[in-house]
Amino acid sequence: MLLAVASLMWAGAAAADDDAIADNPLVxxxxxxxVFGNDMGNENERPQHIVEGQAFAMNQTEITNAQYRRFVTATGHRTAFYDRHPALGLADHPVVGVSFADAEAFCAHYGLKLPSEQEYERAARGTQGARFPWGDAPVDAARANYGRDTCCGGDDITAPARSLPQGASKEGLLNLVGNVWEWTRDFYAPYSGEAPPEIGGKYRVLRGGAWxxxxxxxxxxxRLAYDPDFRFAANGGFRCVRSPD
Known part of the structure; x- marks a missing residue:
């Protein structure tokens, strides 16, 4: 169970209606x-194979507390669990303390959806199967907000959603690795074969790691299998996509 800076001059291409969520363009x-999957990773990341992906557009950053609060005001949806936390609830930091259904409702309000695992991975590693959004260079504090070298800890919490531009993807998306885990819309299952009955259709997948x-x-x-109803994680957030599927 999860325990629950600099600005970027972005040069990527925004979608035609990129202002669906103010201050968070769709890229x-x-x-x-x-390349999807990783034969050198954990068993549940295998096998590595080629996927023919469709075009889509993804939020440049994680959804922030300020953006989530606007959604709550407009719809009456419940607030994020850490909404008024003195550090986790800062306006420009990613929202945390949201269940899968909370994140799904937010995206749907703007005519969007949560990303699939394939969409997340394509955005986070490009077409050639890089290990990280920035390439294959090791993780460091200039590229990602993460904890200690042994799981799990760290003196920091979340970083602003527009921080760490050196860790941006080729298309200019920020913090796809580190800062907060991100919900995907897929149920957890192996890439080959069926999920065993004890987990089939029960868990959603989080991607990217966290602070x-x-x-x-x-x-x-x-890949991290996670209870979709749990909303108390201090390191779990999300972003949205517009996609044909």
């Missing part, structure tokens, strides 16, 4: 083949 991710993760959990291919 176009082109379609085409890309208190050790480096082993920060790759773009690491």
């Amino acid at each position: 176009e991710i082109p379609g085409g083949p890309f 208190n993760s050790d480096p082993a959990r920060l790759s773009a291919t690491y």
Whole structure:
């Protein structure tokens, strides 16, 4: 169970209606083949294979507390669990303390959805199967907000959603690795075969690692099965996509 800076001059291409969520543009991710999975990773990351992806657009940053509060005001949806926390609730930091259903409702309000695992991974590692959004160079504090070298801890908490531009992806997305785990819309299952009955259709997948993760959990291919109803994680957030599926 999870325990629960600099600005970027972004040069990526925004989607045509990129202002669906104010202050968080949708960035176009082109379609085409890309490397998915990792034969050198954990068993649940295998096998590595080529996927023919469709084009989609993803929020440049994680959804922030300020953006989530606007959604709550507009809809009457419940607030994030850490909404008024003195550090976790800062306006420009990613919202945390949201269940899968909370994140799904937010995205749906703007005509969007949570990313699939394939969409997350394509955005986070490009087409050639890089280990991280910035390439294959090791994780460091200039590129990602993460914890100690052994799981799980760290003196910091979340960083502003627009921090760490050196860790940006090729398309200009920020903090796809580190800062907060991100909900995907997929149920957890192996890439090959069926999920065993005890887990099939029960858990959603979180991606990317967080501010208190050790480096082993920060790759773009690491998968974490998680209870979709749990909303008390201080290191779990999300971003949205517009996609054809």
